[in-house]
Amino acid sequence: MDKTSLPSSPAPSSDDKYIVPGLIRGLQVLQSFTPDNREMTLSDIARRLGTTRSAAFRTVYTLAQQGYLLHNQQTSRYALGPAVLRLGYGYLATRELVEVALPELEKLRDETDWSAHLGVRDGRFVLYMLRVPSHMGLASIVHVGSRLPAAGTTMGRVLLADLSEDELFRLFRDETYQNAPGQTPRSLGEVSAQWKRDRNARSIVQIGNFETGIASIAAPVRDIEGNVVAAINATQAASADRIDSIDASVRREVVRTADAITRLLGGLPKTPTAELTDV
Numbered sequence: 001m002d003k004t005s006l007p008s009s010p011a012p013s014s015d016d017k018y019i020v021p022g023l024i025r026g027l028q029v030l031q032s033f034t035p036d037n038r039e040m041t042l043s044d045i046a047r048r049l050g051t052t053r054s055a056a057f058r059t060v061y062t063l064a065q066q067g068y069l070l071h072n073q074q075t076s077r078y079a080l081g082p083a084v085l086r087l088g089y090g091y092l093a094t095r096e097l098v099e100v101a102l103p104e105l106e107k108l109r110d111e112t113d114w115s116a117h118l119g120v121r122d123g124r125f126v127l128y129m130l131r132v133p134s135h136m137g138l139a140s141i142v143h144v145g146s147r148l149p150a151a152g153t154t155m156g157r158v159l160l161a162d163l164s165e166d167e168l169f170r171l172f173r174d175e176t177y178q179n180a181p182g183q184t185p186r187s188l189g190e191v192s193a194q195w196k197r198d199r200n201a202r203s204i205v206q207i208g209n210f211e212t213g214i215a216s217i218a219a220p221v222r223d224i225e226g227n228v229v230a231a232i233n234a235t236q237a238a239s240a241d242r243i244d245s246i247d248a249s250v251r252r253e254v255v256r257t258a259d260a261i262t263r264l265l266g267g268l269p270k271t272p273t274a275e276l277t278d279v
Contacts, residue, residue, distance in 0.1 A: 025059050039077040100264045105132045108257040112250045114234035119155040126156035151191050152184030152210045154218030155231035161198040162228035168195055203255050207238045217251050219258035224266040232258050
């Protein structure tokens with residue numbers, strides 16, 4: 001390949017009104033760095049973009065300010081910055097999380113015959129990344145890719161519990177609560193009260209709060225720094241509406257599985273100061 005040309009990538013359609021030209025230009029700059037071409041001057045970058053130095057400058061300046069490029073003032077050359085590594089780490093970490101969690105969720109399903117799931121927080125929602133259905137094959141409203149309200153689901157509550165109070169308020173202050181299903185909190189005050197109950201819980205249990213007749217038990221998965229990066233849960237049709245009707249061994253298995261995934265990710269489970277027994 002000609003070393004002065006950009007790496008090949010699909011050309012955006014000029015008719016696509018949703019394409020952001022500046023973003024495309026920034027991605028092209030990042031893609032122009034290769035193992036054989038780790039440093040470039042502004043003139044080098046402009047040549048690869050097929051534009052002038054002045055036209056390339058704003059893109060390069062923005063990337064440098066955000067940490068995606070590093071500028072060596074002595075040589076006037078640019079190199080990829082640490083923010084690029086963080087992007088790659090996020091992708092690899094997500095893949096690692098799924099690959100590590102799958103066999104553990106299968107063990108959880110086999111031990112309990114409850115369906116098992118893994119989810120991560122996506123704003124005010126929990127995004128389902130894995131689903132291991134029980135051998136009983138009971139129908140469920142969730143599948144991989146489902147996004148459910150975090151405040152109304154056990155996995156979502158686990159993920160929200162790791163936020164600070166300020167982070168929680170910023171996240172939910174604009175929520176309308178108009179279409180909140182089941183017993184999902186319907187005001188910021190209710191979200192806050194639930195968060196305070198959940199803060200130090202080892203696991204979170206609900207029966208019918210979000211999906212009628214379904215019992216759900218969730219526990220947190222932590223990274224090497226102790227942050228909650230995901231949650232797992234086990235679900236099954238409930239034979240009663242009281243949490244104390246659930247076999248305690250299932251709750252222990254959910255916690256054990258979350259701790260096992262945490263350890264496989266290099267983290268340490270957090271010692272609990274309370275158990276949650278909400279009805």
